[in-house]
Amino acid sequence: MTKAPQQVDARRTGLLLGLVILGMVVVGGVGLTLFARGRWWLPPLASVHGGMIDRLFYSTLIITGIVFVLVHVLLALFVWRFAAHGDRKAAHWHDDRRLELTWTIIPTIALAIMVSMSGVVWARIHLVPAAADAMVVDVRGEQFAWRARYPGPDGVFGRVGPRFIDPRTNPWGLDAADPAAADDIVTSELRLVVDRPVRVRLTATSVIHSFFIPEFRVKQDTVPGVTIETRFTPTREGVFEIACAELCGIGHYAMRGRVVVQSQQAFDEWLAQQRPALAPR
Amino acid sequence: MAQVSTELRDGQGRLIAPGARVRSGDLEGTVGRVDPEYGVLTILVEARTGKNERMVRASTVEVLEEVPAGPEHAHEERFIRKYIFSLDHKTIGIQYMLTSLFMALVGGTLAMLIRMQLGWPGTRWEVAAWLFPGGFAAGQMKPDFYLAVVTMHGTIMIFFVLTTILSGGFGNFLIPLQIGARDMAFPWMNMMSYWLVVPAIVVLMASFFVTGGAAGGGWTAYPPLSAIPAAAPGSGLGQTLWLVALAILIIALLFGSLNYITTILQMRAKGMSMMRLPLTIWGLFVTAILMLLSFPVLFAAAVMLLFDRLAGTSFFLPEGIYVAGRVLDHTGGNPLLWQHLFWFLGHPEVYVLILPAMGLVSDIMATHGRKPIFGYRFMVGSIAAIGILSFLVWAHHMYTSGMHPLVAMAFMTTTLAIAVPSAIKTFNWLATLWRARIEFTTSMLFAIGFVSLFVTGGLTGIFLAQPPVDTYMHDTYFVVAHFHFVMASAALFGVFAGTYHWFPKMFGRMMNERLGKIHFWLTFVGIYATFFPMHFAGFAGMMRRIYETQLYQHLQSLGPLNAFISLAAFGLGAAQLIFAYNFVMSLRWGPRAERNPWRATTLEWETPSPPPHGNFGPTEPRVYRWAYDYSVPGAADDYVPQTSPTLAPVAGGGGEEPVTS
Numbered sequence: 045m046t047k048a049p050q051q052v053d054a055r056r057t058g059l060l061l062g063l064v065i066l067g068m069v070v071v072g073g074v075g076l077t078l079f080a081r082g083r084w085w086l087p088p089l090a091s092v093h094g095g096m097i098d099r100l101f102y103s104t105l106i107i108t109g110i111v112f113v114l115v116h117v118l119l120a121l122f123v124w125r126f127a128a129h130g131d132r133k134a135a136h137w138h139d140d141r142r143l144e145l146t147w148t149i150i151p152t153i154a155l156a157i158m159v160s161m162s163g164v165v166w167a168r169i170h171l172v173p174a175a176a177d178a179m180v181v182d183v184r185g186e187q188f189a190w191r192a193r194y195p196g197p198d199g200v201f202g203r204v205g206p207r208f209i210d211p212r213t214n215p216w217g218l219d220a221a222d223p224a225a226a227d228d229i230v231t232s233e234l235r236l237v238v239d240r241p242v243r244v245r246l247t248a249t250s251v252i253h254s255f256f257i258p259e260f261r262v263k264q265d266t267v268p269g270v271t272i273e274t275r276f277t278p279t280r281e282g283v284f285e286i287a288c289a290e291l292c293g294i295g296h297y298a299m300r301g302r303v304v305v306q307s308q309q310a311f312d313e314w315l316a317q318q319r320p321a322l323a324p325r
Numbered sequence: 326m327a328q329v330s331t332e333l334r335d336g337q338g339r340l341i342a343p344g345a346r347v348r349s350g351d352l353e354g355t356v357g358r359v360d361p362e363y364g365v366l367t368i369l370v371e372a373r374t375g376k377n378e379r380m381v382r383a384s385t386v387e388v389l390e391e392v393p394a395g396p397e398h399a400h401e402e403r404f405i406r407k408y409i410f411s412l413d414h415k416t417i418g419i420q421y422m423l424t425s426l427f428m429a430l431v432g433g434t435l436a437m438l439i440r441m442q443l444g445w446p447g448t449r450w451e452v453a454a455w456l457f458p459g460g461f462a463a464g465q466m467k468p469d470f471y472l473a474v475v476t477m478h479g480t481i482m483i484f485f486v487l488t489t490i491l492s493g494g495f496g497n498f499l500i501p502l503q504i505g506a507r508d509m510a511f512p513w514m515n516m517m518s519y520w521l522v523v524p525a526i527v528v529l530m531a532s533f534f535v536t537g538g539a540a541g542g543g544w545t546a547y548p549p550l551s552a553i554p555a556a557a558p559g560s561g562l563g564q565t566l567w568l569v570a571l572a573i574l575i576i577a578l579l580f581g582s583l584n585y586i587t588t589i590l591q592m593r594a595k596g597m598s599m600m601r602l603p604l605t606i607w608g609l610f611v612t613a614i615l616m617l618l619s620f621p622v623l624f625a626a627a628v629m630l631l632f633d634r635l636a637g638t639s640f641f642l643p644e645g646i647y648v649a650g651r652v653l654d655h656t657g658g659n660p661l662l663w664q665h666l667f668w669f670l671g672h673p674e675v676y677v678l679i680l681p682a683m684g685l686v687s688d689i690m691a692t693h694g695r696k697p698i699f700g701y702r703f704m705v706g707s708i709a710a711i712g713i714l715s716f717l718v719w720a721h722h723m724y725t726s727g728m729h730p731l732v733a734m735a736f737m738t739t740t741l742a743i744a745v746p747s748a749i750k751t752f753n754w755l756a757t758l759w760r761a762r763i764e765f766t767t768s769m770l771f772a773i774g775f776v777s778l779f780v781t782g783g784l785t786g787i788f789l790a791q792p793p794v795d796t797y798m799h800d801t802y803f804v805v806a807h808f809h810f811v812m813a814s815a816a817l818f819g820v821f822a823g824t825y826h827w828f829p830k831m832f833g834r835m836m837n838e839r840l841g842k843i844h845f846w847l848t849f850v851g852i853y854a855t856f857f858p859m860h861f862a863g864f865a866g867m868m869r870r871i872y873e874t875q876l877y878q879h880l881q882s883l884g885p886l887n888a889f890i891s892l893a894a895f896g897l898g899a900a901q902l903i904f905a906y907n908f909v910m911s912l913r914w915g916p917r918a919e920r921n922p923w924r925a926t927t928l929e930w931e932t933p934s935p936p937p938h939g940n941f942g943p944t945e946p947r948v949y950r951w952a953y954d955y956s957v958p959g960a961a962d963d964y965v966p967q968t969s970p971t972l973a974p975v976a977g978g979g980g981e982e983p984v985t986s
Contacts, residue, residue, distance in 0.1 A: 057765035057842075061773065064846075068853055069777060076857065084861035084886055086797070087879045097793045104794060108784040115751060115780050122758040123773060127765065128695075133963060134956040135760035138697035143756065144749070148703075151748040155741040155787075162791035163734055169793060170730035187556070187648070206645040206652045217647070250648035251550040252660060254725060254800060258866035258879045261797045265726050267660050268549055269643020272727040285877055289725075289800040289868045291543045293550060293557040294468040297871035 058127025065120040070113055077109075087258045090280040090305070094261035096165045103161065107154065174275055178241040183234060183286075184216070185246070185253030185266040188295030190286050191215060192234040196227030196320055206249070218322055230321035233302040234286065237311045241277045254290035257303060265290055278305040332943060333361050339388040341366055342943040343507075346390035349381040353389075360595070361944055410520070412512035413938055417519050418498030419831055422824075424522060425490035430905070431530075432481035435474045437898050442466045444891025446873045459538065468872040469558040472541035473533070475870055476559065479544030480567065483674065484574055485529070487816045489522060491681040492578070492616065495823050496585055496609045498831060499685075502929035503603050505594025505946040507939045510587040514580045521577035529570035537561035543870060545671065548641035548663050552633045555649040565634060568627045575624045578616050585613035594928065596948035600705070601967070603927050603952040604698060607705050608684020611712040615673040615680070618716070623670035626663060633658070664726055668719035675812045676715040679779075680708060682819020683750060686772045688952065689822050690754060692925045693769035694761030695963050697953035700753040707746030714743040724792040725799050733792040740790040747783050751776065762956070762963075766923070767841030771822035774849045775815050782811025785860065803863025809856045821848070821904070828911065829918030833935045836915060840907040844900060851897030858890050926966050927952050 089098060126134075182193040182201060193216055195201045202218050202225020209217035218225040236242050246255055248266040255274065256263040264274040286301030306314070333341040341347065345356045347368060357367035357378050364383045371377075411417060438457075441450060449464030460470030497515065501508055509515045532539040541559020542551040546567065554561045589602075589610045602610075632638040633655070641663045642655035691698045698704060720728065720736040754776050763769065785807040788794045798804060821844075828836045866879050874880050874887055921930035928946050929936070946968045954965035965971075 054763065054765050057770075058763060061765070061770065064849070065777060068850060069781070072853070073781075073857060076861075080861040080864065083882055084865045086864055087866060097797060100791060101788070101794050101797070104788050104791065108787050112781065112784050115755070116777065118755050119758070119773065119777060122755065122761075123763060126694075126758060126761045126763050128762045132762060134694060134696035134762040136697060136956050136958055137760060138699050138701065138953065140700075140756075144700050144703050144753075147752040148745065148749055151745050155744055158787065158791065159738050159741050162737060162793055165793045166730060166734060166737075166791075206647040209647050209652075211650070250553070250646050251556050252547055256800075256866070256868065258797070263725050263796050263799055267727050268646050269659065270661075270727060285879065287866070287868055287877055287879075291472070291547070291550065291870040293560075294472065294541070294872075296472075297468065297868075297873045298876055300876055 054128040058124045062120040062124030065116055065123070070116045070120070074109070074113065088280075089261070090259040090278055090282070090284065091261055092277040092279055093169045094259075094276075096168065097261045100162060100165055104158070107158070169275075174243055175241040175277075178243045178275065179237060180243045180245065181234065181236075182245045182247065183255060183266075185248040185255065185288065185292070185299075186215075187250055187293050188288070188299040189232065190234065190255075190288075190299070190301030192231050193321075194229040194231070194315060194318075195224075196229050198224060198227055200224040202226065202228045209249075214321065216321060220322055226322055227320045228322070229315065229318045231318060233304060235304045235306065235311055235314055236278050237308045238278055238281045238305050240308065241275060243273055243275050246272045246274060251292045252290050253288045253292045253299065256287045256289035257284055258287065259284050263289055281305050281307065333359050333364065333366060333383045333386075335383070335386050335388045337388070339391050340943075341383060341386055341388060342392050343939065344392040345388055348387050348389055349385045352379055352381065359383075359944060362947065410516060412508070412516050414497050414501050414509045414512065414515060415831070415936065415940075417515050418494050418496070420519050421489055421493030421497055421522070422495075422831075424519075424526070425486050425494055426905075426908070428481050428485040428489070428526065429901075432478050432486055433898055433901060435478035435481070437895060438466070438474045439471070439478060440891035440894040442471055442872065443874055444888045446875060466872075469538060469541055471872045472543075472557070472870065473539040473559050473563065476540050476543050476546075476567075477529075477533070480529070480540075480571075482813065483544060483678070484571065485522075485526060487678045487813070487820070488578065488674070490820055491678060491816065492585070492609065492612055493519065493522070493581055495605075495681060495685060495820075495827070496581065496613070498827065499605055499929065500585055500588055500609060501592070502830070502932070502936060502940055503606050503927050504589060504592065504597055505928045505941065505948060506588060506592035507941065507945070509584045510592055511580075511584050515584050518577045518580035518584070521573055521580070525570045525573035525577065528566050528573065532563040532566035532570070535562040535566065537563050540564040540567035545667055546630070546663075547667075548630060548633065548660050549646055549648075552630060552641055553646070553648055553653070554634065565631065568631050568634075572624055572627045572631075575620045575627070578620055582613035582616040582620075585609060586617065589613075594946050594948050597928075597967075600702070601948060601951045603684075604687040604701070604704055604708070605681070605684040607708050608680040608682070608687075611708050612677050612680045615677050615712055615715060619670040619673040619677075622666055626666035626670075629666075630663065661723070661726055661728065664723050665719070668722045669716075671722065672719040673715045675808070676711055678812055678816040679819075680711065682775065682816045682823075683708065683779075685823045685826070686775045686819055687754070687757075688927065689768050689772040689826050690757050691953050691955060692826070692923050693764045693766050693772070694757060695764070695955045696757060696761040697955055698753070699756035699759075700749070701951065701953065703749055704753055707749045710746040711743060714739060714746070718743060721790060721795075724795045730792075737790055737792055741787070744783065744787060744790075747779075751780055751783070766825065767836070767838055767845055768822045768825035770842065770845040770849075771818045771825065774845065775818040775822060777849075778810050778815040778818055778852065781857075782807055782809070782815060786811060797866075798863055800869050801863040802859045802867045802869065805869055806856050806859035806863060809859070810852075814852045814856065818848075821845075824908075826923065827929075828908075828915075829922050830929055830934050830936070832912055832915075833918050833933075834911055834915030835918050835922065836911040837907050840903055844903045844907065847900035847903070848897065851893060851900055854893035855890055855897050858886055858893075862886055862890075924962070924964050926954055926964050928967055931966060931968055 184191050203222040204217045216230045246266040248268045254265045284303040288299035354368045354370040357369045359366040367378045367380045454461035454464045537558040540563045550556050629640040639655040639658035642658040644656040646653045717739040721740045724733045918934040948967045949970045956963045
């Protein structure tokens with residue numbers, strides 16, 4: 045066997061591996077993360093609850109970053125320091141109850157803290173009652189478009205049924221027999237009011253999609269046969285995009301929707317201009 | 326210490342060895358096992374009630390017909406029996422391994438196609454278009470082909486490469502050898518296991534050539550997309566074949582895992598207590614249990630989905646699905662049921678990939694570090710803890726699926742709990758390197774690389790485990806980066822470490838270390854260069870499985886990043902050709918391997934390279950110590966094989982008290 049040459053270059057390999065781990069993984073990893081901050085990062089926040097998510101993200105980034113650096117620095121040091129050389133023997137050392145308990149208990153505590161931090165944020169997003177003045181809007185994922193429905197002046201969503209769907213005249217499938225459906229407004233873009241809580245009731249016609257608005261830190265699958273509510277409060281006027289985040293077929297990549305966040309007044313004016321979906325055209 | 330006799334002879338001095346025809350009193354049959362130390366043997370008797378094995382004293386035995394001398398005694402197998410329909414666990418393991426490596430080539434090629442499209446969307450690829458005429462239109466990749474490629478890349482790499490090579494390849498080859506058995510408990514079932522994988526692959530690959538192409542619903546195959554043929558081109562016959570292939574593979578894996586569990590529990594050599602097993606075996610053992618308990622659930626789900634597709638049932642399809650201009654007749658199903666069933670397998674499955682890798686990396690680290698593994702009991706305990714917890718975390722894939730928010734809280738807790746045994750293992754590996762004497766063989770380099778990749782990928786899991794953070798990160802490239810580090814690349818490094826380490830035992834030849842090291846450096850750097858930047862694509866919100874990256878405002882800045890990732894991926898892919906070259910060349914021209922080239926303690930290194938049929942010559946090995954007696958103070962050599970009966974001082978409490986005889 046080629047035992048001898050292996051030992052000769054063991055120190056060199058150990059040093060090289062240590063340097064690669066330090067240089068590429070630690071310095072490269074941390075450096076690239078700092079570099080990415082200005083370029084490839086979370087899009088600017090535009091919702092209330094998103095602040096909590098971002099803070100959680102940054103705390104996790106810092107905690108995991110520290111562990112990432114610590115473990116890799118140790119790994120780099122050890123492979124450099126303990127490369128085979130001379131006739132030094134390895135230590136026959138294989139158990140230390142105190143050390144084992146240390147790295148059982150410390151991660152347990154750290155993770156318990158994270159569980160509680162996340163749990164609180166999650167509960168504050170999902171387990172509090174909806175605001176009384178929240179706007180309610182239906183959003184539906186279709187292959188491959190997003191559609192929104194507003195209840196119209198009566199404030200009541202009309203009955204729907206898939207058998208009423210006509211892609212041209214009645215894309216939502218409103219039941220003309222239900223008087224509440226007569227004034228329902230169906231649009232191809234979602235308009236919301238700035239600083240006003242919204243309850244978005246999500247459905248899907250055929251396959252699963254996912255309602256993703258990056259700036260709002262909102263992502264919720266839309267599932268056929270189920271209505272799922274997601275709630276948030278936009279904080280910035282402007283135009284945003286709905287992306288589909290769940291594979292839904294060949295048009296998945298292009299299933300882009302438009303979200304316009306505007307003042308209450310502008311929103312009311314826009315809504316007043318919309319014709320009810322069942323109005324004869 | 327008395328010299329232990331190593332063979333048994335009868336009154337006439339004829340050798341009592343396995344396979345010999347003997348008589349003892351009114352029993353007549355062939356010798357099964359012999360134990361010279363206690364002077365006993367078993368006789369296999371053919372009776373009306375079937376085969377029977379009886380234990381008798383050697384002094385009562387008369388040999389009627391000796392076995393011919395030589396290690397290959399009594400088993401001159403014909404070519405087909407030996408290499409094709411072999412019952413020998415080593416051959417089956419190697420068959421599994423070569424098949425998986427071939428599939429890795431297919432899956433890797435598909436990965437390159439993905440990166441071509443994402444790096445430079447809309448480019449005309451004349452060569453690729455010529456190679457895959459159905460997938461390209463006017464030189465550009467078609468979206469349905471892209472989705473088929475993504476789906477098949479995931480399916481092949483997870484089920485037909487990593488699962489089959491780790492459990493089927495290393496599991497088959499190593500389990501009997503490392504526990505001191507002559508073969509698996511059920512050799513015929515073992516052969517069937519491999520020969521079911523082959524048709525599964527044929528069915529899977531055939532799906533590329535049917536109308537609509539291969540399945541395009543992702544490796545998770547969420548219905549209704551995967552249930553309704555009209556929903557996508559890939560949801561036609563391709564999806565049916567995908568489900569059939571998976572169902573066949575699952576049967577194969579169940580045959581295998583039953584075999585592994587039984588063999589490990591029942592066929593360990595004398596003295597090989599459970600707490601003396603090498604960690605490789607522990608990893609494979611818990612993996613087999615995970616497979617046995619979780620794969621049937623996916624099997625059931627696959628059959629249910631087939632019924633939904635072909636027989637009009639509605640397990641996963643609710644009322645009122647409107648697709649392609651009409652309302653379907655299905656009623657009463659729930660798409661989320663599939664996700665629960667799928668992930669009940671899907672999450673244990675990632676541990677099916679990582680636990681064997683963890684096990685063999687531990688053993689490789691001890692061997693090439695010339696130092697006992699640190700905290701053996703905690704290592705075993707954390708493998709078991711990960712195994713148990715892996716059944717309680719599946720819904721962390723479903724935080725945004727629409728299940729109740731309280732459920733997410735429960736699954737966050739179990740998911741972060743699984744980080745504790747993972748942390749224990751990581752620190753134990755570090756402690757193993759501390760004051761080691763590291764010999765940087767290629768397999769050791771890959772083992773150390775494994776730790777780095779596992780840590781990097783494990784830490785990003787902490788983001789995804791938290792439902793609020795996952796709300797943003799779910800189904801973005803952050804997830805893709807995460808699992809490619811922790812599950813795919815780490816498991817792959819386990820495979821490479823294991824291949825460089827056990828190649829000499831499998832084929833009796835050494836691999837080229839220089840090429841191996843070049844392969845390591847390029848792969849280690851290539852993996853980080855490919856997958857680390859994907860985290861940032863995820864931060865920016867780039868969704869998974871999108872064919873075109875430039876449509877959205879929030880993805881506008883990602884062009885250069887994706888091009889860089891693609892270049893890195895091509896480099897990474899090309900580096901694997903070095904491995905393929907090294908593998909093939911070493912098979913034929915590698916220097917002959919000695920019995921124990923790495924000076925390792927475990928049982929497989931006590932037998933010739935490659936081991937003969939029956940593994941261990943006439944007598945089975947006897948085990949006196951754990952697998953980690955490296956650098957024992959006072960010992961003549963820096964390793965003490967598990968079969969060595971001489972008492973050596975054992976420091977600390979890791980090893981069992983040596984059994985004296």
